[in-house]
Amino acid sequence: MKHSKYSRRQAALADELAKRGLGAVMVSDFEHGRDSSLRYLCGQPSDAIFILSAKGTSALIAWDINMASRLGEADHIAAYTDFGRQPQKALAAALKLLDVPKGAKVALPASTPYPDYIDFVHALTDFDLVCEKSGVGTFIQEMRARKDTDEIALYRRIASNTDQLIDMIEKEICAGMLLTETDIALFLEREARRMGAEGMGFETLAAGPERSFGIHAFPTFTNEHFAAEGLSILDFGARFEGYTSDVTMSFVSDSLRTEQKTMVGLVEEAHRIAVEACGPGVPLLSVAKLVDDFFAKAGWTMPHSLGHGIGLDAHEAPTLSMRADPSALLEPGHIVTIEPGLYHPEFGGVRLENDVLITENGAEVLTHSRIVRL
Incomplete structure (x- = not known):
């Protein structure tokens, strides 16, 4: 059963995704790019990818699967190593698992470096990937505030x-x-x-x-x-x-x-x-x-x-x-x-x-x- 504080936050974000015409959003927190929004949305302290669909379903893909299983709150939890620690493969698998329709817009973190964004685009050709400075990430920051x-x-x-x-x-x-x-x-x-x-x-x-x-x-x-x-x-x-x-x-x-x-x-x-x-x-x-x-x-x-x-x-x-x-x-x-x-x-x-x-x-x-x- 989901903890109420995380289910409420995920539901509010899913509603916003639908309003913006987004099929899903990815939140990432790793050593090369920290983002406490990961913990805010699902409870996992760090080193993971969290994907939420506009339907409110979610996936947590974590470097430490034992920690994620104990602390994380998501519909699906998997080990990052299962995808060769490659975020493109992890995101693709999560979108399929969450039944996000092909052609849907998927929001990447605004902090995604351009070379990484290009890798995402090449790896997920069935989706419209967006990476906006004032996109849904700003909404998450406002929620946290x-x-x-x-x-x-x-x-x-x-x-x-x-x-x-x-x-x-x-x-x-x-x-x-x-x-x-x-x-x-x-x-x-x-x-x-x-x-x-x-x-x-x-x-x-x-x-x-x-x-x-x-x-x-x-x-x-x-x-x-x-x-x-x-x-x-x-x-x-x-x-x-x-x-x-x-x-x-x-x-x-x-x-x-x-x-x-x-x-x-x-x-x-x-x-x-x-x-x-x-x-x-x-x-x-x-x-x-x-x-x-x-x-x-x-x-x-x-x-x-x-x-x-x-x-x-x-x-x-x-x-x-x-x-x-x-x-x-x-x-x-x-x-x-x-x-x-x-x-x-x-x-x-x-x-x-x-x-x-x-x-x-x-x-x-x-x-x-x-x-x-x-």
Whole structure:
């Protein structure tokens, strides 16, 4: 029996295929081209091809057949090795198995390289293969952006676990138990996994005063001291059942230069302004512009977007950015980060980031990251 969350998603996508005149769609996730939509649609974590017909029937062809049989949700499950690990052969077999009529349009992933597309065309001459940048793949991304009830319930648990990590890390740092960037990153990994996390949602970014001037410090963490004199940034997320949180704490010493105090105050106020501006039907661009204008009036510039969606990927739609389409709106079910930040080559950097759920009536802050004054 199909799990309800996957059957609902597959049914919604099948309806969209029919509306678009498509006979089937292929979603692929392998080392040379990752796509978390595979896991979203059928539960298989990675390394597989998922084919869905407009009739709602599906096939999962996986590199690890044992894993697919345990975690995957599809009408038919087969081993990728049965087709010589050749996606063209696998797709052809799936279309036949799903009884997709000859001449039907079949959507390939928009990321398909041109040489591979030509191979597909040569191998599947009975079908009209389409590969569109703004095709049905965009519809899947939009589905993923609007979290369903199962995902929202999961995110409440993820946020609770992330808040526990936030509290733990603040306590350990303030007690002098974690001194270096590496200490902090490894502590978070250990404690997150103790909670049942699959791992970190992305590589933890811990940048002490000497390295916090960068938006994303490189390397992401070193053996440098953290939370020493000045400004330190800690950006992390924990992944549970495929979904990640994304928060940023800043740690500031009690003896700051005037410019650093100004930066901290501006970032805290920008975060408040942005969260209060969020809600259903609010243009993404307007929220981003509020913060950019706020910083500009104070003589500062934020060198990155205000926030982004999170989910099975650390960066998903929608994006709160000055580049956002003026018609793009926040919608109920969106979970976005709000992460204003300021950076200076001499003074260092400060950022504050939390995860925010857009509801029917407004916005709910799920995580409770903060700027810690040492």
